[in-house]
Amino acid sequence: MGPGLMTGRHLIVCDVESTGLDPARHVPVEVAAINVTTGEELRFVPYVSRDQLGAADPRAMQINRYYERGLFAQACPFRETKDWDSLWAMLRGNTLAGANPRFDAAMLVAGYASAQRAGGGYIALEESWHFRLADLSAYTAGVLGLDPTDLPGLDRCCELCGVANDAPHTAMGDARATVACFQVLAGLAADGGVQ
Secondary structure, eight states: OOTTTTTSOOEEEEEEEESOSOTTTOOEEEEEEEETTTOOEEEEOOOOOHHHHHTOOHHHHHHHTTTTTTHHHHOOOTTOOHHHHHHHHHHTTSEEEESSHHHHHHHHHHHHHHHHHHTTOOOOOOOOSOSSOEEHHHHHHHHHTOOTTSOOOHHHHHHHHTOOOSSTTSHHHHHHHHHHHHHHHHHHHHTTSOO
């Protein structure tokens, strides 16, 4: 039985590349979401201000290759929130999943709030997704019988599941690899897990 068939909720894998790791100071520079149930994909590059770029962690920008990939040239226009609105609608009532969904959820809230402020208004932003998050690392550990105090990161999950990440440290590349891992693990779980 695939994700969401018992609950009616869809599994939405999100991945965020950001200016750093602190949602109080940093913002997303690339966002991807994939509805595992329907296959729908969404990717966008949020507007990032000069001040936000000035506060960026250089190591984070090196890892996500913001400048090398020309993300700045793909950015949404200033004050544009339609992609954020689409993402919030996609997530509404569904299960947010990811390789590190707690981080991604915090960055999504920070990014959408930043976009709303830039747009001249601000509403009280609430998470639209189900309160429980689907964590690939925990799912991998559970299905494969790994030590729950030594959870694998995305690279290790891919290795354990036999999944190739063709575009690491890009939002869509990491999201697609995460989806593939969830699908492999769901198949193993349906077959009774590791024997």
